[in-house]
Amino acid sequence: MSFDGRLIPTETYESLDYDALPRKELDRPVNIYDIAEFFRDFMENDRLGTICNNHLTLADQKDLGIISPECIELAIKVNNNLTVCKMRSVREGG
Numbered sequence: 001m002s003f004d005g006r007l008i009p010t011e012t013y014e015s016l017d018y019d020a021l022p023r024k025e026l027d028r029p030v031n032i033y034d035i036a037e038f039f040r041d042f043m044e045n046d047r048l049g050t051i052c053n054n055h056l057t058l059a060d061q062k063d064l065g066i067i068s069p070e071c072i073e074l075a076i077k078v079n080n081n082l083t084v085c086k087m088r089s090v091r092e093g094g
Contacts, residue, residue: 013067018079041084048081 026034055066055074062068066075 016072016075016079018076021080021083045084046081048078051077051081 051074055071055078058068058070058074059066062070065071
């Protein structure tokens with residue numbers, strides 16, 4: 001095991017507080033068509049890999065790193081994309 005002090009963060013930040021996305025509620029039991037629609041919507045809106053790669057690139061390029069406004073905006077989009085998987089909500093631009 002080796003130890004390199006350069007790998008220890010010198011600063012920490014508060015986590016972001018994200019607005020909750022609205023849930024899609026059904027007034028009936030879920031059926032196979034709902035599942036197919038969810039999968040289609042997920043596939044159409046899944047941009048998580050692209051957003052994460054952009055976040056990493058910008059964090060390396062910006063003087064403020066992960067706390068730059070552009071990185072914070074992308075972090076919110078990552079959260080929204082992950083929420084789509086759990087809540088079946090789609091927010092524009094994310």
